[in-house]
Amino acid sequence: MRISRVELHRFGLPLVSPFRSSAGTETVRHGFLVRVVGPDAEGWGECVAEGTPRYASEYSDGAHEVITRFLLPLLDPSDVRAADLAERFAPVPGHRMAKAAVEAAVLDAECRLAGVSLAERLGAVRTRVPAGVAVGLQPSLSELLDVVGEYVRQGYVRVKLKIEPGNDIEPVRAVREHFGDGLALQVDANQAYSLADADRLAALDPFGLQLIEQPLGEHDRRGHARLAQLITTPICLDETITSAVDAEECIAMGACRVVNVKPARVGGLLEAVRIRNVCVAAGVDLWCGGMLETGIGRAANVALAALDGFTLPGDLSASNRYFAQDLTEPFVLDEGHLQVPRGVGIGVEPLVDSLSKYGSGRTVVSFNAQ
Numbered sequence: 001m002r003i004s005r006v007e008l009h010r011f012g013l014p015l016v017s018p019f020r021s022s023a024g025t026e027t028v029r030h031g032f033l034v035r036v037v038g039p040d041a042e043g044w045g046e047c048v049a050e051g052t053p054r055y056a057s058e059y060s061d062g063a064h065e066v067i068t069r070f071l072l073p074l075l076d077p078s079d080v081r082a083a084d085l086a087e088r089f090a091p092v093p094g095h096r097m098a099k100a101a102v103e104a105a106v107l108d109a110e111c112r113l114a115g116v117s118l119a120e121r122l123g124a125v126r127t128r129v130p131a132g133v134a135v136g137l138q139p140s141l142s143e144l145l146d147v148v149g150e151y152v153r154q155g156y157v158r159v160k161l162k163i164e165p166g167n168d169i170e171p172v173r174a175v176r177e178h179f180g181d182g183l184a185l186q187v188d189a190n191q192a193y194s195l196a197d198a199d200r201l202a203a204l205d206p207f208g209l210q211l212i213e214q215p216l217g218e219h220d221r222r223g224h225a226r227l228a229q230l231i232t233t234p235i236c237l238d239e240t241i242t243s244a245v246d247a248e249e250c251i252a253m254g255a256c257r258v259v260n261v262k263p264a265r266v267g268g269l270l271e272a273v274r275i276r277n278v279c280v281a282a283g284v285d286l287w288c289g290g291m292l293e294t295g296i297g298r299a300a301n302v303a304l305a306a307l308d309g310f311t312l313p314g315d316l317s318a319s320n321r322y323f324a325q326d327l328t329e330p331f332v333l334d335e336g337h338l339q340v341p342r343g344v345g346i347g348v349e350p351l352v353d354s355l356s357k358y359g360s361g362r363t364v365v366s367f368n369a370q
């Protein structure tokens with residue numbers, strides 16, 4: 001595909017409620033969209049890096065600069081292919097969220113040019129995906145029960161609680177006792193524990209959790225493998241897995257029995273599909289995580305989660321879980337599921353009104369005609 005320019009559209013979208021995890025609190029989703037424009041097609045992607053480098057080393061302004069200064073100059077605008085981007089971008093190590101945003105936009109454009117949906121292109125087999133919800137740390141147990149109760153009432157089929165040391169066993173006990181054993185429940189520690197906390201984490205075993213996500217530091221693979229021998233709750237890795245090679249190694253060494261894949265964390269949707277292939281071959285459970293995406297990033301995640309091999313509900317919530325107004329037509333909950341967009345490409349586009357209301361500047365990188 002030929003491209004003539006790439007636009008980066010910054011936005012600041014207010015969250016309906018502050019989202020608190022062990023990594024910090026967000027009240028506004030700051031990010032940017034990437035739009036690739038060519039004579040024959042255009043496409044949209046979202047950069048999910050947060051405003052500050054706390055959850056991950058990448059952050060929005062940094063990713064913005066990496067894309068404009070270092071990644072886009074590596075492209076040959078007369079022949080851009082999504083499948084080639086990982087190799088094209090290889091001279092720049094890391095910066096996976098930045099790379100994933102460009103890849104997503106190119107994939108969308110390629111699909112629109114070919115007249116297929118992203119879901120078809122990736123090999124999806126489902127028309128809708130089960131919706132899970134992530135619940136941030138709450139100020140009190142009663143507020144936690146209210147928040148979870150509201151999501152259960154809305155129909156979410158799985159609930160994930162953020163936990164941190166000292167704010168773990170009691171919240172899990174309260175939710176389990178209040179909602180019963182039928183609730184699919186899991187927890188996410190966002191690296192907040194150490195191996196010395198094994199007893200505390202083992203105290204979660206009786207509550208029948210689907211999994212515990214990323215209890216230890218992202219580089220501590222051996223620690224996770226050791227912890228897996230000390231607790232019965234299956235360990236799911238999130239931050240640790242940045243590539244298909246990571247997934248293969250962690251599974252082989254017994255560091256995880258479940259993988260949470262986020263396309264942005266692994267450098268893009270195509271690497272996410274390779275991780276899916278690794279998990280299917282190993283018989284390991286897999287689900288699609290989220291990063292408070294707007295409808296642009298959500299559409300791509302929903303298409304990915306529609307592939308065979310995504311065995312557990314993802315952090316794929318309706319738009320109103322996060323935003324009073326999304327940048328796209330909202331994703332809505334339908335009997336606990338989200339419909340996979342059927343249109344060409346990602347199947348959604350930013351609404352002009354939303355982008356002008358919540359947009360905060362645009363950068364255009366033009367390529368000379370060749």
Ligand SMILES: [Mg+2]
Pocket residue numbers: 188190213214238239260289
């Ligand atoms: Mg996580």
